[in-house]
Amino acid sequence: MKVLLVGGGGREHALAWRIAGSPLLTKLWAAPGNPGIAAHAECVGIGVEDIPALVGFAREKGVELVVAGPEVPLTLGLADACAGAGIPCFGPSAAAAMLEGSKAFTKDVLDAAGAPTAAWKRFDDPDAARAYVRAQGAPIVVKADGLAAGKGVVVAETVEEAEAAVADIMESRVHGAAGASVVVEECMTGEEASFFALCDGTRAVPMAAAQDHKRVGDGDTGPNTGGMGAYSPSPAFTDAMRDEVMARVVEPTLAEMARRGAPFRGVLFVGLMLTATGPRVIEFNVRFGDPECQVLMMRLQSDLLPALLAAARGDLSGVSLEWSDDPALVVVVAARGYPGAVAKGEPISGLDRAAAVPGARVFHAGTARGADGAVVSAGGRVLGVAATAGNLQAARDAAYAAVDALDWPGGFCRRDIAHRAL
Secondary structure: OEEEEEEOOHHHHHHHHHHHOOOOOOEEEEEEOOOOHHHOOEEOOOOOOOHHHHHHHHHHHOOOEEEEOOOHHHHOOHHHHHHHOOOOEEOOOOOOOHHHHOHHHHHHHHHHHOOOEOOEEEEOOHHHHHHHHHHHOOOEEEEEOOOOOOOOEEEEOOHHHHHHHHHHHHHOOOOHHHHOOEEEEEOOOOEEEEEEEEEEOOOEEEEEEEEEOOEEEOOOEEEEOOOOEEEEOOOOOOHHHHHHHHHHHHHHHHHHHHHOOOOOEEEEEEEEEEEOOEEEEEEEEOOOOOOHHHHHHHHEOOOHHHHHHHHHHOOOOOOOOOEOOOOEEEEEEEEOOOOOOOOOOOEOEOHHHHHOOOOEEEEEOOEEEOOOOOEEEOOOEEEEEEEEOOOHHHHHHHHHHHHHOOEOOOEEOOOOOOOOOO
């Protein structure tokens, strides 16, 4: 089978590694890919937002499955364009991708589906949003309604902090057009978990859960990021919780999306707060999480490719996935300054030493080739150093041993990934 993987980050490197291991695969391309993905796929210089070029390439090469990694091409209609060309695409239509493209849309769907979530209101007017914040008090959560690369959420401990968040998002437009409106919602308490399910429009197959670390600093301090590390399975997310989330969230959401004429195919990422009264939905994403995808792929024992194809074709009947009981953990190594401005083009060495640590694997997230062919930094989150072992402590030890084998003075990481579980 010929496959085109769209994307060039750590999530896509993990997917490329797993897809490349399928006996069904005959050729894998990645657009645009990265130096790590190049070990598993032929990288082609097409950006993730260039939908006509992606579909044209797939047609020209006889691609039999397009796999969308990030959310942006899906919200721009990649799956719709593939459908028009008769090419199966793993990922939802633009209408269904609104589950990530608009937080207000998601909340409407959750309410209609009767799924447990936080009380909320949407605002187009910053003064009205601030008035609501003052009436509700703190702590309270302020979210940019649109796509903000995982950075558009502020958990405000004070009313003043929430009002400042409204000003930043709606008036200063720190997240661009994503901040044209905001969702303000109650602050739920508990542990966060990420649960994933493969969907074919009507059916869902449970995958696995993970817990990630959004704050940039040890002890969950500092600003939110796209994710500084993750581990799976999550001891806090039980089998009973999985069954509850499937029955109360995933299946009713699929039914509601189908009722709206936008059946959801692809992977549904359910961001959860594990509260004292049970799991409640924080948000949906319409793609694998990054860095959660890395630990899921480390634990997956089944062939991924036929499952992706079955979801894309709309028929998951008979599909099940097997998972290793051994935990996996990933540490994100980021460029200093992240999540703010960072320096790029810094050489990174020691990658082979890191990969040689037993149980470890290095996923490239924000790397490029320098003029001399060496790997250099090219983003904020640059590497995901993952490991699997017989227990979580051993997996963490192996991951940090691999991190310490790297030679990149400009990089940093959190040193306490999985601290709650351990």
